[in-house]
Amino acid sequence: MIAVGVDAGSRAIKIVLMDSDTRSILATGLVKQGVNSDELTSHLLDCLLNECALNRDDIGYVVATGYARNRISIADTTITEITCHACGVHHVVPDARTVVEIGGQDSKFLHLDPTGAVHDFAMNDRCAAGTGRFLEVVSERLGVGLEDLGQMSARSSNPAVISSMCIVFAETEIIGLLSAGAAPEDIVAGVQNAIVTRVASMAGRSITPPVVFTGGVALVPGMSQALERLIGQSVTVAPNPQMTGALGAAILASKQA
Amino acid sequence: MSKCSGDKQVKAKNCDPCSPPSVDCCSSAVTTEQNDSPTLWFENMIDNCYDYAIDAKSNSRPIVGIMCEYAPRELIMAAGGVPVCLCGGSAKTIPAAEDYLPANLCPLIKSTFGYHITKTNPFLEMADLVVAETTCDGKKKMFELMAETKAVHLMELPQKQDDSEAFEHWVTEIHKLKAELETRFDVQITPEKIREASRIMNRERNLRRGLAGLMKADAPPLTGRQLLNFKSIISGIPTDLEKYEEAAEILRSHSRNGDMSSRVRVLLTGVPVVHGAERVVDIIEESGGLIVCMENCTGLKPILEDVDLNAADPIRALAKKYFHIHCAVMTRNTRRIDYLRALTAEYRAECVIDLVWQACVTYDIESYQVRRLAEQELHVPYLRIETDYSPSDSARIAVRVEALFETLRSSYRTGQPCRK
Incomplete structure (x- = not known):
């Protein structure tokens, strides 16, 4: 069967x-x-x-x-x-203890015990700010493909500070940054930082390694690096994360x- | 989420158009119902209260609105008044309230005030006085606006529960309310009248505790949602008391309901789940949970302690009972933690779900201490749900609740403790 x-x-x-x-x-x-x-x-x-x-x-x-x-x-x-x-993550990365999953409208932080069972979890509530939808809005606004975001953010020397927690307000903020002459690279890097900051804030203070990044957003270049920088730990992208x-x-x- | 509530005709048409009393047609627990059954009686709770209030009003009894469990109902009853709870549970009145109040405010306060602005709560409309308290800043400032067009008497609630001077201040506040009621309604509140009202309220609290206690069973005869329906926005209605008693008798004789023993036993704490705002309760029980204990103002919190009928000074006895309510506005609120510890054991809860209305600062912050108690001391999983009256996040809340239950069940399956 x-x-x-x-x-x-x-x-x-x-x-x-x-x-x-x-x-x-x-x-x-x-x-x-x-x-x-x-x-x-x-x-x-x-x-x-x-x-x-x-x-x-x-x-x-x-x-x-x-x-x-x-x-x-x-x-x-x-x-x-x-x-x-x-x-699924336990199957492909058996020793994973922390799973960061970012999908289209949800983001989650899972803490697994050594057997792979969920010990604790956190998930976004109403707001989709720390999710794939945020990246889509940004790439539409900047007129670049999702697949190009990684290359762009890699070129950033001074990531913009995106303070807003809300997609709608963040879009307004991005328009403001563009009109103030900010480089699109810096905006993309700023948005990626904002997303991982938002997601990492759900985890609290303790993040047990190894950390596995999964969900569709893990495919977006630059995201796993942004996550690594923020939590100060190496992050493995799950094979076939979607x-x-x-x-x-x-x-x-x-x-x- | 009560699937058939839309067909319900509500006599008090103006009262809550968007959330008529629910008809629990889908329940498996309480099945056999006669026309005069307690279940049906409390399903018509709003109508019953409406009839009672109209009748009282026509007999020149004052209607006194309350918006908090700290309001000493006994004193209102001793003044011949009818204490009626005005807490709003409808999302529909919130936009009207937001013309006056900030959007980022607790939905209970906005909903209540919205009813005032739209004049759609018949109980508030017929109230001769509203007894308000400085329970939280949101309520306190909202009452200032309400007082512009409504008679409001504000009680200042001290917040250091273990401080004797704070208690003496509370006694003074109760004396001031007594004086206000006596002057406004031209009555004399005698110690005997207070004792009589306390006797009635003690009986009501005792009967409601008895019903809540049925949830301690392995397979309780009713759901948490059904238990929540056994309440009344007006206290001390004689028929209500009879029906509470009858309900307990019927439910005690119910045979074990096997379905109930397979559900995850939940202790729900946090903010009150007022009439019309039962969405999260429904989500929890539709996801395989059973709320065995509701430790909030619409559950056990205000009925855990009674008024001492033998006390020499009935006013001080009242003050003591009410000052002990463990709302998150109290500091330090150790009574809540102590009760949560005891109730989790008594009701054998397998997890703690903490409900916080958006912008309810005190419960929001105190959830840190509740989480710590659950996870580090009681070793039961803890889930915090912060939401308001809008249903837009129901699917996300359901995911978190279901995942909590899946986690619990999988730890049972593998025989591991759920959290250490």
């Missing part, structure tokens, strides 16, 4: 197909989030099954996670992103299948 993990996030839907017995990953897939997450999920799942010459009868168990987890009709159960990311939630969901599904 196969186990399926679905991570229906705010910006993308991610699916991992796993062999329940061997725990080997059979396929992974990603589609941009849209209006109907359930349909998008079903379509992506069928594509992945097709790639592997499998069909729905081969599925043993489906776990859905992510903000749209309750809308996924093929799911047998739902488990929160917190538990799924912890499980997938750790779905991977954790698949592993948890394989325990049921």
Whole structure:
């Protein structure tokens, strides 16, 4: 039988197909989030099954996670992103003790015990300031692609101070900085610092190494370096960081299948 | 989140248009209901109170609004008045309040004041007097604005709970309220009248403690949300007291509800969950939790202690009972920590959830001490939820609550202590 993990996030839907017995990953897939997450999920799942010459009868168990987890009709159960990311990261980096996850609209700080179980966690509340959405707003405003942000911030010699905790106000602040002649490089570096500062403030004072950075924002160049500078510890970017939630969901599904 | 509350017709139409009393059709715990059942009676609580207040008013009894558990209800009752709680639980009245009050203020204060501005709380409209306290700065300054168009008597609440001079000041404040009530309503408040009112309130508190105590069972006969419904915004209504008693009898004879024993036992502390603002309670219980103990002003906090009926001076006895309420405005508020320690053990709570209304500075800061108690001394997981009356963060709150429960369950599964 196969186990399926679905991570229906705010910006993308991610699916991992796993062999329940061997725990080997059979396929992974990603589609941009849209209006109907359930349909998008079903379509992506069928594509992945097709790639592997499998069909729905081969599925043993489906776990859905992510903000749209309750809308996924093929799911047998739902488990929160917190538990799924912890499980997924523990699978790929077994000695991880701290997980920083930054997604489209959420950011989380997880403290794992040596067995990989969640010991403690913190998560942003209403505000999306320390999340991927913040970076998107900035890249749109500066007219640069998300993939170019890392190169830009690397060129910064004097990162701007972005004091605002709110995306909307931060955008206003960026407009102010631009009109005052600040270099776009410095603004990008300032925004990246602001995001990691915001996320790190959730962790409190103690951050147990090794630290693993995951979620879609870990793919944005420059972010892991900004995080390293801020917390003064080396940070490992999880392999395939957008997938750790779905991977954790698949592993948890394989325990049921 | 009470799925069927939209169909409910509320007699007191002006009272709370956006949050009519909930009808718990989806509950599995209390099932068999006759027309006169206590559950149905308290579902109509707002209507019952409205009828009672109208009747009292027509018999020339004054209606006295209160907005805090420090208001000594017994004194109002001894003056022949009807004490009615005016705390607002609706998000709908907040925009009107924000024309006067800052946006970054506790939603309870804004909601209450919004009802005043929009004249949509019939109890506030019919109140002959509002008894206010300097409980927190937000309330204190809001009452100044309310006093421009409403009769308000302000009591100055001292905040050093273990200081004898602070207590004497509180006694003086209670004497001043007595004088105000006597003059305004042309009555004489005798010691015997205070004792009689205290007897009624002690009985009400005792009955409510009895109901709350049912949650100590392995498989309690009701949910925390259902327990929260067993309350009244007017104290001392004779039928309420009968219904509390009846409810306890019915619920005690209920068979064990297996579903309840598999839920995560939660102690909810922090700010009050007033009528209409039960969103977080619903999220916790819809995510697999069971609130076995509510240590806040709408739960056990104001009913843990009674008034000493044998005290020589009934005013001092009243002052003592009320001054002991362990609100976060008190400093140092060690009573809260002591009660949390005792209640966590008594109700066998597996985790502590601390609810803080946005901009409630005292509870916000005190959450540090509550977290420390839970994590370092009681070794139970702690989750702090800071929110207001707007539902926009419900999904995020649910994620955190569910993750808390998943963490607890996984530590059970592997047989590890949840936190050391």
